[in-house]
Each structure stands twice: as C-alpha cells, then as structure tokens.
Amino acid sequence: MALPMTQQAKYWGIAAAVFLLLVWLMGNVLVPFLVGGAIAYFLDPVADRLERLGLSRAAATAVITLVMFLVVVLLVLAVIPTLIQQTVALVNAAPDIARNLQTFLTERFPDLTDETSIMRTTLADIGAFIQSRGADLAQGVVSSAMSILSALVFIVVVPVVAFYLLLDWDKMVARVDAMIPRDHVTTVRRLARDIDAVLAGFVRGQLTVCLIVGAYYSVTLMLAGLQFGLVVGAIAGAVSFIPYVGAIIGGVLAIGLALFQFWGDWFSIGIVVGIFILGQFMEGNILTPKLVGSSVGLHPVWLLLALSTFGALLGFAGMLIAVPVAAALGVLARFAIGQYQGSLLYRGLDPVQVPRDEDVV
Structure with a gap:
C-alpha cells in the first residue's frame, strides 16, 4: 500500500533540504565534482553517438578525453595568453579612452569646458577609476577563480571525475531508475525526460551557441582590425547565455571602441556594426532555433532569478546547480x-457533468 501523499511530500521535502544543506556546507569541495558531472552530462550524447558507430563505451570515453585534452592545450597555449594580454591592455587604455571621449564632447558641447561642470569632472574620473578598479577586479576574479578551481583541480580532479562519470553514465542512470518508487515510476520517468529535454535543449544548445558566437565575434573583429577584438568577442560569447544581452553588451563595447579607434573611417566602423548585425541575425534565426529550440521553457528571467538566488545562498557551487534546479x-x-x-478544484464540476460546447445554446 502506497504511503499517503502528506508523508511522501514530507520525506521528499526532507531529502531536498538535506541536499541543499550539503551543498551549502561542502560547496567548495563539491565544485570539481559538479564541474566534472556537468562536463560528463554535456558529452554523454557524443559518447552515445560514438557507441552507435561501433566503439565501446570505454573507447568512446577515451577518444573524447583525448580530443578535450588537445582542445584545452590549444586554448592554454594560443588563446588564453592573448585574451589576458588584451584584457590588461584594455584596462590600461581606459584613461586615454575617457580623455578622448571628454575631448570629443567638449568640442561639440563648449559648456563642458567649465571646470565646475559635473559632467566634465565625472568624465575625468572615469578613466582613472576604471584603471584602478578594473585591475583590482581582474586580479580578484582571477584569484577567486584560481582559489576555487586550482591548478590541481584542472589537471587532476575535474578530468578524472568527468572521465569516470562519462564512462559509467548509462549505468548510473539505470541505477537511479531502479531506485524510483514503483508507485510513481511512470510519472517520475516522464518528468525526468522533460527535465532532460529542457537541460539538453538549453545547456548543451546554449553553450554551443555561446562558443560559436564568441568565436565568430572574436575572429571577425580581429580581422576587422579592432584592437581588443578577442576580448569583446569573448565577452559577447559568454554573455550570450542570456538571449540578446550578449549582442547588446558586445555591440555597445565594440562599436564604442571602434568609434575611438576608427573615428573618421566610417567604412571600418560600418564593418564593426555589420559584424554584430550579422551575428545577431545568425544567432536569433539560425543558431538558437536549431541548437536550442523555441520550446525549451526556461525563460531568461527565471534563469537570472535562479542564478542570483542560488549564487547568493550557496556561492559558486550554487550557480553550478542553478540551471538544473531551475529546469x-x-x-x-x-x-x-x-x-x-485537470482537477475538480479547477473545473468545479465532475467531468461527467461538464457541459459540452455543442450542448450550450
């Protein structure tokens, strides 16, 4: 005989509370395992496809691990140093950019030459503020990231966890399925399929979109001659996780930098504008519909609320579980x-007594 619904709700509520408490208490310890699990989940369809091509699960996992290792080495040797160099250069160039903006505005708005002008004073302070705070912020972000995801985590823990979880993913899913209460197995399986569809459509699809969009903006902006094209492209790609926000932030940053670098060369400025118009068109009409889909059901506002709430409560580990929990x-x-x-509380009448449309005069 099944347990009453009140007792079932109590037990599942206690289980959820214990889970959140463990994440809160062991947040930093769980981070590499959560990252490894996310990587394994992201790559499981690739392993399944390699299995369908004739490889064993172990061979498929080994091939994926080798490819990912080569990608990481390529990023570390070729991309990341350039990205850091351009980020530092952008921070150091902030005072010159602010002074150029001040000169541009004072030439067209002579009232700003007044030494007591609030706008002039503000513009004069912007560059020094960004330079001082920007360097501190960049250093703080890097130090925080390295304290959470240390070199040991990158080299050993995350790859090992991802490898073994990817290797045993199907077995773990089958084991969890065998532990589902038999009275609710059909409903739980259906809900699990729906949750997996949301995660697969959003996380896998949106991460792929971010990578493609970030690579497109970085390469095209660098080819267009923009000094900080790699940084702008990386920012636009990373923030593209939230629809339209990445294009807006990246577009404003790139066009603003292009105005200072190419002032008077309207053709070059137009190229930068065209790059973002084309990128937004591809993202909104080709990439997102194909890779993410329109029926994911994870609204950007709901995603922001989940990231903010879990990040504030549980730290970095909370941000890692925010998207799955939100889904x-x-x-x-x-x-x-x-x-x-479908209940009588909503319908108000027994389903047999509900009048049909053709019975209504």
Whole structure:
C-alpha cells in the first residue's frame, strides 16, 4: 500500500533540504565534482553517438578525453595568453579612452569646458577609476577563480571525475531508475525526460551557441582590425547565455571602441556594426532555433532569478546547480499546473457533468 501523499511530500521535502544543506556546507569541495558531472552530462550524447558507430563505451570515453585534452592545450597555449594580454591592455587604455571621449564632447558641447561642470569632472574620473578598479577586479576574479578551481583541480580532479562519470553514465542512470518508487515510476520517468529535454535543449544548445558566437565575434573583429577584438568577442560569447544581452553588451563595447579607434573611417566602423548585425541575425534565426529550440521553457528571467538566488545562498557551487534546479522546478511547476487544471478544484464540476460546447445554446 502506497504511503499517503502528506508523508511522501514530507520525506521528499526532507531529502531536498538535506541536499541543499550539503551543498551549502561542502560547496567548495563539491565544485570539481559538479564541474566534472556537468562536463560528463554535456558529452554523454557524443559518447552515445560514438557507441552507435561501433566503439565501446570505454573507447568512446577515451577518444573524447583525448580530443578535450588537445582542445584545452590549444586554448592554454594560443588563446588564453592573448585574451589576458588584451584584457590588461584594455584596462590600461581606459584613461586615454575617457580623455578622448571628454575631448570629443567638449568640442561639440563648449559648456563642458567649465571646470565646475559635473559632467566634465565625472568624465575625468572615469578613466582613472576604471584603471584602478578594473585591475583590482581582474586580479580578484582571477584569484577567486584560481582559489576555487586550482591548478590541481584542472589537471587532476575535474578530468578524472568527468572521465569516470562519462564512462559509467548509462549505468548510473539505470541505477537511479531502479531506485524510483514503483508507485510513481511512470510519472517520475516522464518528468525526468522533460527535465532532460529542457537541460539538453538549453545547456548543451546554449553553450554551443555561446562558443560559436564568441568565436565568430572574436575572429571577425580581429580581422576587422579592432584592437581588443578577442576580448569583446569573448565577452559577447559568454554573455550570450542570456538571449540578446550578449549582442547588446558586445555591440555597445565594440562599436564604442571602434568609434575611438576608427573615428573618421566610417567604412571600418560600418564593418564593426555589420559584424554584430550579422551575428545577431545568425544567432536569433539560425543558431538558437536549431541548437536550442523555441520550446525549451526556461525563460531568461527565471534563469537570472535562479542564478542570483542560488549564487547568493550557496556561492559558486550554487550557480553550478542553478540551471538544473531551475529546469526541474519549471518542469514540476508545469506538471503541477496541468494536474490542477485537470482537477475538480479547477473545473468545479465532475467531468461527467461538464457541459459540452455543442450542448450550450
């Protein structure tokens, strides 16, 4: 005989509370395992496809690990040093950019030459502020990232965790499925498929979009001659995780830098503008519909709320679990709404007594 719903809700509530408490208490310890699990989840479809091509699970995992290792080495040797160099150069160039902006505005708005002008004083302070705070911010971000994801984590823990989770992924899924309460196995499996569809459509799809968009902006802006094209492209690609925000931030930053670098050369400025117009068109009409889809059901506002809430409560580990938890809560909310709309509480009458449309005069 099944347990009453009140007792089931109590037990599942306690399990959820214990899970969140463990994440809160062991956040930094769990980070490499969460990262490794995310990598394994992201690469599981690739391993499944290699298995369908005839490779064993172990061979498929080994091939994926080798390819990922080569990609990481390429990034470390070729891309990351240039990215850091351009970021430092951009921070150091902030005072010159602010002074150029001040000169540009004072030439067209003579009132700004007044020494007591609030706008002039503000513009004069912007460059020094960005330079001082920007360097501190960049150093703080790097130091924080390295304290959480240390060299040991990158070299040993995350790859090992990802390798073994990817190797045993199907076995773990089968094991979890065998532990589902038999009274609810059909419903839980359906909800799990819906959650996986949301995660697969959003996380895998959106990360792929971010990589493609970031690479496109970085390469094209560098070919266009923009001094900090790699940094702008990386920022635009990273923030593209939130629809339209990446294009807006990257576009404003790139066009602003292009105006200072190419002032008077309207053709070069137009090329930079065209790059972002084309990139936004490809992202909105080709990449996102094909790789993410329009029926994911994970609204950007809901995603921002989840990232902010879990990040504030649980730190970096909370941000890692924010998207899966948000996807699960979204699916459960839609399931609950469906159950409510099919209940007598919503319908108000027994289904047999509900009048049909053709019976209404």
